[in-house]
Amino acid sequence: MAPTLQRNVILALLIVIAAAAWALLVWQRIGNDADMRMEMYSPTMGMKAPLFLAVWMIMMVAMMFPTAAPMILTFHQVQAGKQGRGETFVSTWVFVAGYLLVWGVMGILAFAGAAGSEMLAEHVGLSTATAARIGGALLMIVGAYQLSPLKDLCLAKCRTPVGFILTSWRDGQWGAVRMGLEHGLFCLGCCWLLFLALFPLGIMNVAAMAVVTLLVFAEKTRPSGERIAKVSGVALLLYGTAVLVFPQALPTFQPADAMMMN
Template identity: 45%
Template sequence: MAFPDRLEATLRHDRVIVIVALTGVAGLAWGYMIREAQGMAQTGICQCAGIAMSGPDTQPWSPFAIVPLFLMWAEMMVAMMIPSATPMILTFARVNRQRREQERPFVPTGLFVLGYLIVWCGFSLIAALAQWGLHGAALLSPVMKSNSTILSGLLLMVTGIFQWTPWKRACLRHCNSPLGFLLGDWREGRGGALAMGLKHGVHCTGCCWLLMALLFIAGVMNLLWVAAITLVVLLEKMLPRGEWFCRVVGAGCVAWGGWILASPPA
């Protein structure tokens, strides 16, 4: 088969290629995260980039600890957000294929994904700084879980209220309408693909950042908590009435947070 024919056959199967690639990336991130969680369960210490990030030591961390904290959060964000971003990425690949069939410029899908992940890496840095500060203020337990009922209750209530705000609805509508976003905000060239990925990442982060902050409540490396938040994010973006689902989640968070704040100290 000649090279042009092979290329054409490959592009006709771009959906399968993208799905396999995204599944592989997310699978690697989940696998590494599970490995870290298992090691923490066995030893009581979470290792990231060879540095212990939890354990019996409750002394303030060195500023150098921000690097492994960042890597840990970035790995979690890849694992948690790739599944919910898949519809947008697949739509981008489909629009790309149609443009090539019309002999219009081809834009690499990988650059769109890169832009998306760059934004979540920015969030990971902020989360790492927040964790570093919370640990230094003795608000996190040795297993990276909030040991403050006030912190837990307020995080839940703020998250629940945010679920009802116009900002949440606007960001969620963007995530729920992949084709509308791409048709209305298409940019040519490699720089355009990266810019579109960045813009989608900003909307996606704006939609989900407080849900990710809830990881501090049950433990940053609590896999059941990580899986539950991943599922909530996925359902918000995939359900036909995702806006109503996120309001239900918000009401539940407010009720839970209020119950924690009203409960007497243990």
């Protein structure tokens, strides 16, 4: 198969897999009854760890495959060149597996944090307004991170696939896995707090997921990506501040009487 055709096939597969993941998320969101939709706004979505992790990975495929596509295609281009010279070829999907492993570990940590926060909230007896204000504070932390030097460092690595290849190349199967892990860690450093922002916004809030996906894609691929990150940071700081004053501004806010009825 010609290298250009191989590249197009990989790109098409990434698009199809991401689209299928989005379709599953939308179907799950609109296909449940009202009681289930109430649970989907809780940190764990009312799920046990295995199901939560499965949904988390579907979310990561839907949201991160479009943004990781330039790096994945660059890795394949280098491997295709090596194959053309008669050198050892490593499948691009080995690199993708290492990349997804990082997000899988993040999903385990996210579930532990979500379950712990639910237990703490139940034990302390937080009011809905207090819980919403905690969410507002988290949004402010996300906004502050968007303006931080660490965000700039990780974003720079994610914005330059060729630079990553030149500085982090490893040969062989395990080398590809290691590269996937390393790029996944940079990607995690760039985006992890944006994903944590989904907890106060609604972990299965499809509109919020779409906004985060577009934001991450713009940060990584647009010439003004770094400026976009800064603007989003200021917007999150302002929104978080507004939630502290008006907790009803948070999509997951539930009035006390509505909670009692449910």
